[in-house]
Amino acid sequence: MAVPTARGGIHCQDGRVPRTIPFAVTARRRLRTGWQRWQGSWWQIMQCGLGAGIAWLLAQALWGQPYPVFATVAVVVCLGVQNNQRVRRVGELGVGVTIGVLLGTLVVHFVGRGPLQITAIVATAMFVARFLDSGILLVNQAALQAAFIVAYPPTAGGGGGGRWLDAMTGVVVALGVAALLPPDPRRDVRGRARAYAGQLADLLEDGADALRSRDAAKAEDVLNRARGTQTELEGWSQSVNAGQEVHRLSPLRRRGRGEIVRQKKLQAGMDRATRNLRVALRRVSTALKYDEPMPDSLAGALDGMAAAIRSLGEPPYPGETVPPSVAVLQELAVTLGPRTLGAESLSATVVVAQLRSAAVDLLQAQGVGAAEAHRLLPR
Known part of the structure; x- marks a missing residue:
C-alpha cells in the first residue's frame, strides 16, 4: 500500500517503490519542462511570426499575389526554432524550397497534374537537390515543395511563376531575419x-x-x-x-x-x-x-x-x-x-x-x- 510522505512523495509500507508517479508530480515536471522550452525558443518563434507577416506583405506588394501562401511557408520552414548553424540552415532550406517550387511550377505548366507527374517531380527534385548539396534538409524540402506545387491547385491570380516568386520572397526574408535579428x-x-x-x-x-x-x-x-x-x-x-x-553576419551581435x-x-x-x-x-x-x-x-x-x-x-x-x-x-x-x-x-x-x-x-x-x-x- 502506498502512503504519502512528509515531503509530499509516496512510498510503499512493505518497502517497494510504487510503480506510478502521482499526477501532480508529472504535471509539475511537464509544466517546468514546457516553460524551459518556451524560454529557449520564444525569440525564434517571434522571428517566425514576424518574418511570415513581412513575407506576405512583400509578396503582395512586389508580385501582386492576393494569397502568397508560399512566401509564409518558406519563412516558417527556413527559420524554425533551432539555433545551431541557423544562417547556413536557412540557406540550405531556402535552396531546397526554391528548387522544389520552381520544378513543380514547370511541371504543372508543361505537363499538368497527376500521379505520374507527382512521381517524376519528387524524384527529379531530390536528384537535383542531392547533386547540389549533401544536406538531408535540402533534399527533403525540395521534394516536399515540388509535390505540394503539383498537388495543390493555385489560387486565383497565384498561378504560373508567381508561386516561385513567393517562395523566393520568403527565403530572402528568412535570410534577412536570421542574419539581422538572431538571438543572443x-x-x-x-x-x-x-x-x-x-x-x-x-x-x-x-x-x-x-x-x-x-x-x-x-x-x-x-x-x-x-x-x-x-x-x-x-x-x-x-x-x-x-x-x-x-x-x-549580424551587426547587432558583434x-x-x-x-x-x-x-x-x-x-x-x-x-x-x-x-x-x-x-x-x-x-x-x-x-x-x-x-x-x-x-x-x-x-x-x-x-x-x-x-x-x-x-x-x-x-x-x-x-x-x-x-x-x-x-x-x-x-x-x-x-x-x-x-x-x-x-x-x-x-x-x-x-x-x-x-x-x-x-x-x-x-x-x-x-x-x-x-x-x-x-x-x-x-
Missing part, C-alpha cells in the same frame, strides 16, 4: 558550458567516491557514463560555432564576439582534458577490478579536478585577479606528482599522468601559457 548566442553557449562542466565534475566526484570505497562496480558505471559525454561536448562545440556565425572566442578556446581545452580524464577513470576502474593498490590521495586529486571544472568560466571574485577555476587548478597542479600522491602501481601512475595533462589543458584554455602551466607540475 552567448546564452546558449554559457548554458551548454555550465551543463557539461557540471556533468564532468559529477563523474569525477563519483569516480573519487568509488576509489575511496573500492567499489569496482561503481567505477565501471562512472566509466560508461564518461564514455557517453561526447554528444554533450559536441553540442557545446556546435553552439560555439553557431555563435561565431551569428557574430560574423559586441559579444570576444566571449564566443573565449568559449571556443575553453571548449577545445575541455575536449582535450575530457579525453585525458576518461583514460584516468578507465585506469581507476581497471585497478579496482583487479585489486591493484591505489592511494586515497588520488581520490582527493579527482575531487580537486572536479572543483576546478565546476567553476570553469566563472569570473574572478571581487578583489581577485585570477578566475576561481585557474586558482584551484594552480593549487592542484603542484600536488600532481607520482611521489607526492604516493602512486606506486602502474594504474596509479597513469591516473596521475592523465590528471597532469588535463590540468595543463584547462589552464591553457583559460589563458595560462604552456610553459607556466608545466612549471607548476612537480618533477
Whole structure:
C-alpha cells in the first residue's frame, strides 16, 4: 500500500517503490519542462511570426499575389526554432524550397497534374537537390515543395511563376531575419558550458567516491557514463560555432564576439582534458577490478579536478585577479606528482599522468601559457 510522505512523495509500507508517479508530480515536471522550452525558443518563434507577416506583405506588394501562401511557408520552414548553424540552415532550406517550387511550377505548366507527374517531380527534385548539396534538409524540402506545387491547385491570380516568386520572397526574408535579428548566442553557449562542466565534475566526484570505497562496480558505471559525454561536448562545440556565425553576419551581435572566442578556446581545452580524464577513470576502474593498490590521495586529486571544472568560466571574485577555476587548478597542479600522491602501481601512475595533462589543458584554455602551466607540475 502506498502512503504519502512528509515531503509530499509516496512510498510503499512493505518497502517497494510504487510503480506510478502521482499526477501532480508529472504535471509539475511537464509544466517546468514546457516553460524551459518556451524560454529557449520564444525569440525564434517571434522571428517566425514576424518574418511570415513581412513575407506576405512583400509578396503582395512586389508580385501582386492576393494569397502568397508560399512566401509564409518558406519563412516558417527556413527559420524554425533551432539555433545551431541557423544562417547556413536557412540557406540550405531556402535552396531546397526554391528548387522544389520552381520544378513543380514547370511541371504543372508543361505537363499538368497527376500521379505520374507527382512521381517524376519528387524524384527529379531530390536528384537535383542531392547533386547540389549533401544536406538531408535540402533534399527533403525540395521534394516536399515540388509535390505540394503539383498537388495543390493555385489560387486565383497565384498561378504560373508567381508561386516561385513567393517562395523566393520568403527565403530572402528568412535570410534577412536570421542574419539581422538572431538571438543572443552567448546564452546558449554559457548554458551548454555550465551543463557539461557540471556533468564532468559529477563523474569525477563519483569516480573519487568509488576509489575511496573500492567499489569496482561503481567505477565501471562512472566509466560508461564518461564514455557517453561526447554528444554533450559536441553540442557545446556546435553552439560555439553557431555563435561565431551569428557574430560574423549580424551587426547587432558583434559586441559579444570576444566571449564566443573565449568559449571556443575553453571548449577545445575541455575536449582535450575530457579525453585525458576518461583514460584516468578507465585506469581507476581497471585497478579496482583487479585489486591493484591505489592511494586515497588520488581520490582527493579527482575531487580537486572536479572543483576546478565546476567553476570553469566563472569570473574572478571581487578583489581577485585570477578566475576561481585557474586558482584551484594552480593549487592542484603542484600536488600532481607520482611521489607526492604516493602512486606506486602502474594504474596509479597513469591516473596521475592523465590528471597532469588535463590540468595543463584547462589552464591553457583559460589563458595560462604552456610553459607556466608545466612549471607548476612537480618533477
